[in-house]
Amino acid sequence: MTLTDPSSSSAMHLNFPPSTGSGVMHSRSITGVHVHPVALFSILDHFLRRNDGQQRVIGTLLGTRTESEIEIKNCFAVPHLENEEQGQVQVDMEYHRNMYELAQKVRPDEVIVGWYATSPELNTYSALIQDFYSRETAPHQAVHLTMDTSVDGSKASGLGVRSYVSSPLGASPKAENCVFLPLPTTLLYSAPEHSSLNLLSSTSISSPLSDMEALAASLKQVQSQLDRVLGYVRSVLSGERQGDKAVGRYLMDTLSVVPAGMDDTKLETLFNTHLQDVLMVSYLANVVRAQAEISSRLTLLT
Numbered sequence: 001m002t003l004t005d006p007s008s009s010s011a012m013h014l015n016f017p018p019s020t021g022s023g024v025m026h027s028r029s030i031t032g033v034h035v036h037p038v039a040l041f042s043i044l045d046h047f048l049r050r051n052d053g054q055q056r057v058i059g060t061l062l063g064t065r066t067e068s069e070i071e072i073k074n075c076f077a078v079p080h081l082e083n084e085e086q087g088q089v090q091v092d093m094e095y096h097r098n099m100y101e102l103a104q105k106v107r108p109d110e111v112i113v114g115w116y117a118t119s120p121e122l123n124t125y126s127a128l129i130q131d132f133y134s135r136e137t138a139p140h141q142a143v144h145l146t147m148d149t150s151v152d153g154s155k156a157s158g159l160g161v162r163s164y165v166s167s168p169l170g171a172s173p174k175a176e177n178c179v180f181l182p183l184p185t186t187l188l189y190s191a192p193e194h195s196s197l198n199l200l201s202s203t204s205i206s207s208p209l210s211d212m213e214a215l216a217a218s219l220k221q222v223q224s225q226l227d228r229v230l231g232y233v234r235s236v237l238s239g240e241r242q243g244d245k246a247v248g249r250y251l252m253d254t255l256s257v258v259p260a261g262m263d264d265t266k267l268e269t270l271f272n273t274h275l276q277d278v279l280m281v282s283y284l285a286n287v288v289r290a291q292a293e294i295s296s297r298l299t300l301l302t
Contacts, residue, residue: 030141032184033163034071037193039063039116040147040161046077047118047149055082056119058129060096061145062103062110070113070143071188076103078115082125089125091132112136114143120162122146127178130166141165144180161185215275 043059050057058080063072076099079092100112115133117126126144133142148160164180229251236243 029068030070030143030165030183031068032070032186033143033145034069034186034188035145035161035163036071036073037187037189039072039075040187042075042077043116043118043147044149047147056117056121058091058115058117060100060112060133061114061116061143062100062107063113064109064111065113065140072113072143072145073110074103074107075116076100080129089128091129093132112142113140114145116145116147118147118149120146120148120160122164122180124176126180127166127176130178130180131176134166143183145185161187215278 039061043057046057046059057077059075059077061072062074062076063070065071078096078099081090083089103110112133114137115129117129122144130142130144133144136142142165144164144166146160146162146164150160163183163185165183166178166180169177169179232241232247233251235241
């Protein structure tokens, strides 16, 4: 599908403050977007595998929706081409629909909720693609998720994830004339995923960490947390500060998980065994990834 782009951009981005009282932001029916980490990692993987010279990549967002909120659980890449000389953007509609049919066989509860782009910029190309996905999600609104992939951290804080809905603009609305309205966006993650997200959002890392470096960083973080807890307990016992009953119950629940009376040698053995299991899983994952890459390259040759 080819979408024509006029000579000048008519897309707008309005940053309205949230309304008070009812909690509903203006006249929009969607009041919040929740994103799972698996969708973010899929978007980053797509961006890393982009073609040479491609500024941004796009894809389809899958998830569930209620009357007022959208939960983004998964996504898949969609090939597209932006031709600035001819003022056109091409989206592979057939690929998008084939991939959605396959996704429905695996997770029939997940529907199309919008699309993503690895750039915070909102332009006329964005408006044209938004119009296409609005037809795919009709009668519901389509969500546009942007992710800033810049590594300097100067343009966005944290993961740089934003979400928008669109509204027609003008007396005679056209596909390229729309206004993008921001939505509150939150990340949904479990406790094991928290450390991975912290590593992903860190702006002080210039290159990816190896498995052992990541493990060392996690151990240092755990050590700092233990020192903080120990300092708190000592200050309460010495009478320097008033103890909190909720914190005390939480510490007791945490300590009850560790078997009592375990010596250092047995604890070290259990830790080393667990470490070997983690390294084995990492090795097997790398082998499977290498085999999948070789298989895809052989398919292209044939």
